[in-house]
Amino acid sequence: MSTLLRLKNVNLKYQTGKELIKVLQGIDLTTKKKETISIVGESGSGKTSLIMLIAGLEKATSGKIFFKDQEISKLNEDEVSQIRRKNIGIIFQSFYLIPNYTAVENVALTLELNKFKNPQQKAKSLLDRFGLKHRLNNLPSQLSGGEQQRVAIARAIAMKPELILADEPTGNLDSENSSMIADILFNFAKEEGSSLIIVTHDSKLANRAKRKIKIKDGKID
Ligand SMILES: Nc1ncnc2c1ncn2[C@@H]1O[C@H](COP(=O)(O)OP(=O)(O)O)[C@@H](O)[C@H]1O
Ligand SMILES: [Mg+2]
8 A cells, every 4th residue: 555644753842931842753654545543642642733733734843744745844834725625634522613504514615615516415415424414404503512523524524535634533422422423434434445543542442443553742652
């Protein structure tokens, strides 16, 4: 299988006042297309920061990051966001849905932005597949946590991204909803041939990934 992501000696530091915080240090990581990977580690170890770097939502202090042989760490914000919009679906613990958009509209918006045909119809069929047929026209505030996360996942994967990044996607959910979300993510990745990188505290969820990466004090353990 060919390479999807390559991180070479990546460091991330934050200067807050006089203090220099070394968040990630000397990260070397290569992942393959279609690979499923879990990232585990204590709170504050740098997991979210790593996801943000891979997504191009944060800039590394030093080091190089390649996505499909393109060095994204040297691109400007606009260039990175174009690559991200086409290729990467991101799911967070707090769902970040647009509050005044219905479930369908939240999902359709991404498809519209990517110039897909029939965005409403595609959004509906995806939500239907995730068991939300009866919630299509509800606002996020009218949905349960599990339902909101399913909408957020539908939005993230609607354009069938080559990479799905999920940062503690079940962190706010009960065990029943967690296992449903896990099924949706892993089944979708398998069916569409997407790579899935998932940060989680849930060992059952982490063990579903083919490869497990442990982060400790900003380093790969
Ligand atoms: N914008 C920031 N400014 C300063 N420190 C930060 C910032 N973002 C994260 N950190 C620090 O980086 C460390 C790692 O954070 P994070 O990646 O969120 O960890 P995790 O997701 O593993 O809990 C923490 O000590 C956190 O306080
Ligand atoms: Mg985190």
